[in-house]
Amino acid sequence: MSDPLGWGAGGSRRPGVVRRALPTAVAFLVVLCGLAYLRGDLQELIGTAPGSPRSAAATHPLYRGTGLIDARCDTLPDNSEADVRRTLNALSRCLDRMWATTLKEAGVGYEPPGEVRLVADPGEAACGIDDYDWAGIYCPDRRVVNVLVEEDRSFPMMFTLAHEYAHHVQEIGGMAGERGSEVFDEAWSRRLELQADCLAAVTLRTVEPRVLENQRLLAEGESDAVDDQAEGYRRSHGSGTSSAAWITRGESGGTMAACNTWSAPPDEVS
Ligand SMILES: [Zn+2]
Structure with missing residues (x-):
């Protein structure tokens, strides 16, 4: 057959x-x-480990391709505390403009977040997660920025909004090394979070410098807390001292390059 x-x-x-x-x-x-x-050893050997100036994350083209960020927000209400939601909405539009202009310099297209949610209760966040202990959260899947609006002190919320926007930029700019060979551990998380603090400072530095003063004081206060929750937060977000230091770098540098936490030695992202 x-x-x-x-x-x-x-x-x-x-x-x-x-x-x-x-x-x-x-x-x-x-x-x-x-x-x-041998992955870890090899990464160090060929320079792709986080913290190596030659790693994919540390040599991202956005650091070289972008310059001083024009941090202005003329539409911000004179009294930022009178109507916090109005203040945050105005700041959000300014952040869209700043990031669109800056990323364009490097030929990267900017898209605003899918949604900016100013929530009164953490359960209203778009991420659908069970973690309710946050002041702001970014959901990469749907690209939603969430900020918890809970009191009439606008400065911490302005910083949170700028920080979550920075996560959005990390996401659309591909700066977090997620597509590279990096290891996604707590050290990686600290570099990501401290970079978001630094980029937030870059965008707020001339909008409202008092926001950064206030944030540094809050961060340094956090360094004194000793409970488990504070310890967990430090491991994933970096110490208050590190946060304050990166805020200062962002404020004085004014560029994305000033916020390259991916090339920093471990003790600067601890
Ligand atoms: Zn964050």
């Missing part, structure tokens, strides 16, 4: 093919396992 698909003939050849290919396949597997095992 004819065998139009050729299975019969192919089947009789297969054992020979397997025998010949097996040593190569085993050797390949051994090499792969070895690479996986």
Whole structure:
């Protein structure tokens, strides 16, 4: 009987093919396992580990391709505390303009967040997560910025809004190294968060410098807290001292390059 698909003939050849290919396949597997095992050491050796100035995250084109960020917001109400939501909405539009202008310099298209939610209760956030202990949160999936509006002190909320916007920029600019070979651990998280603090300071530095003064005081106060929750926050977001230092860098540098936490030594992102 004819065998139009050729299975019969192919089947009789297969054992020979397997025998010949097996040593190569085993050797390949051994090499792969070895690479996986030595990954951390190799990254340091070839400079792709976070903290190495040669890593993909540290050499992102946005640092070289963008200049001083024009941090102005003329539409901000004179009294930022009179109507916090109005203040935050005005700031949000200014942040869109600043980031669109800056990313354009590097040829990167900017899209505003999918939504900016000013929520009165953490349960109203768009992320659908069970973590209710936050002042602001960014949902990368739907690109939603959420800010908890809970009191009439606008400065902390202005900083939070600028910080979550920075996460949005990290996301659309691909600055977090998520598509590279970085390791996603607590050290990675601290670099991400401290960069967002720094970029927030860049965008607020001439809009309202008192926001940054206030934020540094809050950050330094956090450094004194000793409970488990504070410790967990420090491990994922960096210490208050580190946060205050990156806010100062962003404020005085005024550029994305000033906020390259991915090239900083570990003690600056602790
Ligand atoms: Zn954050």
